[in-house]
Amino acid sequence: MWRHRRLLPLAVDGVAWAAGLLVATLARDDFQLNPRRTAGAVAAVAFAVLLQAAFGHARHLYRGRYAFASFDEVRAVAATAVTVASVLLMTDLLLSGRLIPAGAPVVGGALALCLMLAARYAHRSRRARLSRPDARVAAPVVLFGAGAAATLLLRSMLNDPAGRYLPVGLIDDDPEKRRRYLEGVPVLGNRDRIPEVLDRTAATTLVFAVANADAALVREIRDRTLAAGAAFKLVPAVSELMDQPVGVGDIREVQVTDLLGRHQIDTDMTAIAGYLTGKRVLVTGAGGSIGSELCRQIHRFAPAELMMLDRDESSLLAVQLSLDPAARLDDPAVILADLRDTERIRELFRTRRPQVVFHAAALKHLALLQRYPGEAVKTNVRGTQAVLAAADGVERFVNISTDKAADPTSVLGCSKRVTERLTAWTARRRRGTFLSVRFGNVLGSRGSVFTTFSAQIADGGPLTVTHPDVTRYFMTIQEAVHLVVQAAAIGLPGEALVLEMGEPVRIAEVARQMAQLAPHPVRIEYTGLRPGEKLAERLFGTGEVDRRPFHPLISHVEVPPLDPARLDELDLTADTAVLIARLAELAAEGQAPRAGLHAGSAAGSLDRPGP
16 A cells, blocks of 8 residues: 555656657647557657656655645646656657657646646635535634634634534725635625624634734734624633644634733743843742743743742742743752742852842732731742842842832832842842833733622622722733843843733723623622822822833833932831831932822732733
8 A cells, every 4th residue: 555655657658648748749740540640659759758767766856755736746747747758858859760749748747747736726716615614514604804813713723624614705994805715715894894794604603713912902802703693712811822833733712811811912022032041040939920930931941040039838849830841840950939038049149149039029919018018028028139139140130010100109019119229239240131011900810800790600699899980990910021131131231121011900890891701690899088099090100201112012111229228228027107208208319209108008000010
């Protein structure tokens, strides 16, 4: 059977040469049989087949190197046919009595090549039909998008005989793609024709196949699809795919992160690889939501060593297993340590010598820190200073901050603003690049509004929202960390880089979207703003200018430095109100006057970066 499969291409090509040369020879005599000319044609056919076998064998055409009807084989077939026709023509011209007319090798060779390619095309078409999903079983689907992601998805769908989906049409807003075919599937219109296309094709599902779309587009297409009575599914965003090709296995149900947190991100992979690949990288707070995603994304760039530090051993094990299921806790990549232990941190930097540091460790729950400001000072402020002080010789240091640091009104915000200022002070005295990255609400992080609402839905509701008009910026963990890694490549010493979070979204809209996705009806209840809580967050503080010199989604702002000696002014034994007031003063220095900070406030967003 194996030999027969190898001989089949030669048999096809031999028949093609026979047909091509005989037709070319007979056409010269108006298809009148001439015994002498016919005998010469038969001899020429035999010689051509022998040459095709010899040259084809030399090119590995009939030795199993190429799959039959593959594009690589087609190129080899064309080159072989041209060679055979050339040798046949020269041989015929050199003979005293020509076997066939002078033009027969050229015309016959062209006909033979056309027949060879036609046979292969027929084979590919038959194979493609056999590999398509069974229309009697697979659900007809329409894809929104006719770009690169849709092309990969179509190929995945159309090459799975047991597939669940059969693409029957495409929808794309680009007028230049109208009436085109992609992998044999037609583009039937734009988003305005979604109901018509679904009805015309009898499709029961629309698959959103734009991997770099933002949340607003996802919401609009989903609403149009559901209004037309069809199911809505999608492929993950680029940041989730991690630059892997999209396939049919990636199709999933819509999640609230798709409806609220997707952003289009252009990544300079060369710049990122330049400061991560082959370097010793330390991530503090590696077991947290942001830290663990940082580890996963950094791991892709093949650092010489990825050191993961946290004080929570269970979280460390979880992130380690997400990178390598066979890993063990005695792996030196896992570091169990507390930022409050200054000597331990100093020893760690001295012995492990990290070259790049992502400082994501922090206490982040606003209401708790408002009650216990001393804990915020110990971990967020003094813990960060311990890492900064130990980071002598580090090439790049990235302090993960929060939008609460912009005109802070809470203990969390003030403590993170102080860390920005400490980082800026260090940047002026070290040779490496020390900077901060500031962003807002992260969907899916521990303690976020997403997890809070999910728990309330599981409990039967209601979903509690403080105010109908309260708004927050949203971004998924993957996208936020993607931009953090990008920002670290372009940031200048002492800056705070502010990530673009898109348009602010009403918390009530988050609740509505999650209620729609809930398996049972859930009502929404408004509880009223808490003391000190803002209706709307800010990404920039007073006097900060939105400059984006390098990346359209990353702003650069100046940060006034703070001498670490000033931290002695934070007396942890003082009254809570006094400590909060002094922390606020350190945070506010160098900025325009603002509203005071009250010890009893519980301001801030529901989602924040942190471990």
